[in-house]
Amino acid sequence: MVSPPQVFDPRRLRHVFGAFPSGVAAVAAVVDGAPVGLVVSSFTSVSLDPPLVSVCVAHTSGTWPVLAGAPRLGLSILSAEQERHGRQLAGRSVDRFAELSWRATDDGAVLLDGASGWLETSVDQQVRAGDHDIVVLRVHDLDADHDISPLVFHASQFRRIER
Ligand SMILES: Cc1cc2nc3c(=O)[nH]c(=O)nc-3n(C[C@H](O)[C@H](O)[C@H](O)COP(=O)(O)O)c2cc1C
Numbered sequence: 001m002v003s004p005p006q007v008f009d010p011r012r013l014r015h016v017f018g019a020f021p022s023g024v025a026a027v028a029a030v031v032d033g034a035p036v037g038l039v040v041s042s043f044t045s046v047s048l049d050p051p052l053v054s055v056c057v058a059h060t061s062g063t064w065p066v067l068a069g070a071p072r073l074g075l076s077i078l079s080a081e082q083e084r085h086g087r088q089l090a091g092r093s094v095d096r097f098a099e100l101s102w103r104a105t106d107d108g109a110v111l112l113d114g115a116s117g118w119l120e121t122s123v124d125q126q127v128r129a130g131d132h133d134i135v136v137l138r139v140h141d142l143d144a145d146h147d148i149s150p151l152v153f154h155a156s157q158f159r160r161i162e163r
Helices: 010-017 080-088
Strands: 025-031 034-040 044-047 052-058 073-077 102-104 110-112 117-129 132-144 151-154 157-160
Touching (some): 034 110, 080 157, 110 117
Parallel strands (some): 073 110
Antiparallel strands (some): 025 034, 044 052, 052 132, 073 117, 102 110
């Protein structure tokens, strides 16, 4: 007999998933002449050859369908000094890029100044997974500065790494 799928309280899922610390990345591109983006804690490296990374986006996201058609997406790994950027780029009914310093690549990927690292990517695959899509991104260019301490997201809070 096939057992029915296990159902969990979403708060319990968030509680346990949040025990795993992650970084915070801004995913952004210029669309119709203006920067568009959101922040994710689901950024993960996937493959070295070919170079691939992934993010998971909720089906409820209003921003992802706009970004998904962009030829290039910028991923900026937020620094410990960019907690405000993290909040602002997840905000609703706000100008997410107000007073943020950023640059666009020739192909329209948006990269935040002062990030710990950045990648210029394009969508390679999109796989439905429950209430999210796993978006696999191909890397076209990248750089990082390990002297710039990253922002950490743990237990639903922004934190810093103690040196
Ligand atoms: C720290 C942090 C991490 C987040 N991580 C994700 C994520 O991995 N995937 C996702 O779809 N949304 C994530 N969000 C939510 C989005 O940034 C955004 O708020 C959400 O997509 C709603 O905005 P939208 O409708 O404009 O997309 C995160 C928000 C915060 C503050």
